[in-house]
Amino acid sequence: MSERNTFPGGDTASIWYGTFDVPTFPALGRDARADVCVVGAGISGLSTAYLLTKAGKKVIVVDDGTIGGGESGRTTAHLANAMDDRIYLLEHVHGGEGARLIVQSHGAAIEQIEQIVRAEKIDCDFERVDGFLFLGGTDGVDVLDAELAAAHRVGWTGVSRLDRVPHVEFNFGPCLRFPNQGQFHLLKYLAGLADAIVRGGGRIYCETKVSGVEGGASCKVETESKHTITANAVCVCTNASIADMFKTHMKQAPYRTFVVAAVIPRDSVPRALYWDTTDPYHYVRVQRLDEPVPGATAGAQYDALIVGGEDHKTGHEDDATKRWSRLEQWMRERWPQALEVIFRWSGQVLEPNDYIAFIGRNPDGAENVYMASGDSGQGMTHGTIAGMLLSDLILGRQNEWESLYDPRRVSLRTKPMEQFAKENADVVLQYVKDFVTRGDVSSEADIPRCEGRVVRHGLHKVAAYCDEDGSVHIHSALCTHLKCVVQWNSAEKSWDCPCHGSRFDPYGKVLNGPAITDLEPIEE
């Protein structure tokens, strides 16, 4: 494969970055003015900017990295309105009408993507495929039956039960078939959106970090480089919001999820989306490979089989190698045609307590400030819903999804209470634990090169990173959001916060919000 795979936001490379050069955009070099400023150039931000540009608004997009350099670039890009969290659970939490709207909105998002791909002629491998949900772990067919009945209740009568997943050798047993799902090459799609935004008069600035957002009749977006963007409205699409510091973060929990991609002979696995019912579940799809692969037979063509799963709560484990091995083993047992694993990576998803994203007006009440967060593993469609809903809100158009996704909502029913209570208790536990426990090692001398460890210095804990030359870089281990102690992630070489998912590079520089400021350096 190509040498492209230097990857923002972590140390591993996704298949998207390994097979495509993202276009670059300059940093913002002076103050600017726009109708709307969108912060974040992932799928949420660029979808919002695209639809607003099409509606005639002058839009500025700013991102502190490259386009797609956040969680979008780490996705597996299933486009589904078969819901990860099961339609029958959504019915329980959001009622029958809520569940219907959720399924309908994700379906509309796939249609929106298809329409944009067609209108802008974006060459991004978009295609409609079937999705298959099969049993995993000890789950019984009652899970499939309950989901089938719920799908039919919300009006999706095209969902059907089959005796086995068709056209694959391994017998996965009974499954549900969800027609008309989709898949694409995420970075090619985002590059197409960016191109259309610029052609439509929008401006995109990368490597431009936002340090503050102020609402009002005239909103102000301040950058770290001390420039100001003035706009009539601001959309904060930074995955974890950097404009709402508390409300949505208390209603969602960060999880890390893992992926391997192996070479397979072209068309040896039908292009479809495959999921099992375990928790955490496995998610599988196929992507065409157009570039030479390691050990390729002359004249042969190949695809990649992309397999994800093995999620854990952020900052709670540091055993990525084992998780990737288990994924690979699970894949090889089912798809023996898998050849060499050419990519393995991980990323973070935010799981809301009532399963659906937070999209709408900023909950702290800042005037004309909007946000999108809480992707819940379905961020391709949630991000596109964000584009549709936020552009409607700004343009003053009615949208029947407004109250459903409103970040200010208080859901009377949430996830099974014991699970959500456990997640909140876990945040409290982090604070208590960090006061009383020792560090990972007793001194900086015990840290291997290119690794980080939390070390106790008297009453304080520090995040110490030993670089490749043996120099140790020390920062306060207190996350600059709400002061939980960060944990070392050796796979991505980052400091990850277990409480609300902020991440920092080995030298303390913030990678992911909600934190906006870097870890505090400590002089020895």
Ligand SMILES: Cc1cc2nc3c(=O)[nH]c(=O)nc-3n(C[C@H](O)[C@H](O)[C@H](O)COP(=O)(O)OP(=O)(O)OC[C@H]3O[C@@H](n4cnc5c(N)ncnc54)[C@H](O)[C@@H]3O)c2cc1C
């Ligand atoms: C391994 C993995 C597999 C997944 N698979 C799927 C899937 O198959 N289907 C699916 O639907 N979803 C999937 N998801 C989820 C989906 O990828 C994400 O939810 C989605 O990409 C999030 O998009 P976003 O635009 O909200 O955030 P991001 O892509 O993270 O974009 C946010 C942007 O904001 C920028 N930013 C942050 N802070 C600042 C700041 N202070 N100043 C300026 N810019 C800032 C970041 O640089 C980033 O580019 C997966 C996620 C992972 C990790």
Ligand code: FES
């Ligand atoms: S992300 Fe909230 S305390 Fe770290």
